Amino acid sequence: MKTPCSRYLNVVTAAVAVSLAALLPAAAHADDAPSPCAALKRIIAAAPDAFTQLSPADGQGVAQPYGDDAQCSATHASYQCVWTPHSDAGSSAAALQAVAADIASCLPDATHDINSPVAQHFYIGARDARTQITATTAGASRLKLVVSGK
Template sequence: MNKTRILAAAIAAVSLGALLPCSANADDAPSPCASLKRIVAAAPDGLASLTPEDGKGVAQPYGDDAQCSASRGSYQCTWTPHHDAGSSADALQGVAADIASCLPDATHDQNSPGRQHFYLGTRAKRTDITLTRADSSKLRLVVSGK
């Protein structure tokens, strides 16, 4: 009976060890969904209250050099996709997929290799989300509201 308990305790310890990480590797990167939802929640009247950091989570899976800015009517970020993100068209499609999955209520009304457009709300109070190529090597995300 004693050997059975020791064996059970050893199995439990090994099982628990498999579930726990060996080292602390916290991923402090903001998630695309959290960033997108925070930006869209601020639209249309609170976009100016957003900081440059608020949009970096949208770009971070695809690029590290996001430059974001807010104004009264829009919030925009521009970044260069990582080489491992594929072409800028591939990265554009990846961000569009993030937008579609994170904001399921958004209508995706334009899908082309160089431009993706989504909107939320009615014409009177609409939030537009536009993703384009800023140039041959950069992407631009613009969220604007009426």
């Protein structure tokens, strides 16, 4: 049988637990990492004539799982991003392979025709209206993604 004192302690303990939970940040889970698919699809959809309608932020989702300092820009003919992979990504070559795996899984219609430790190349579309997707190492510690269209 619970005494009035033990009931009071249970209520106070519960109130303290709820208050502490409200102060602590939400726990992050591995599956909370941003997916680059939406960003890749948005960039590909803009090809070849609307790259200039994209903002620098449009490409950051591609780099976000791997680096936090993406710098992206658009011209009439292409959209590109350059970033430094996180230190836990391993070498630039390993990070490049991970980006290529994302491109392949997010864009199943893309043809992957170059696969090397320093360059990955994909294309989508017919020869006369092809969108090119090139991911490369940029120096010893940076990655570069360029999407261009004809």
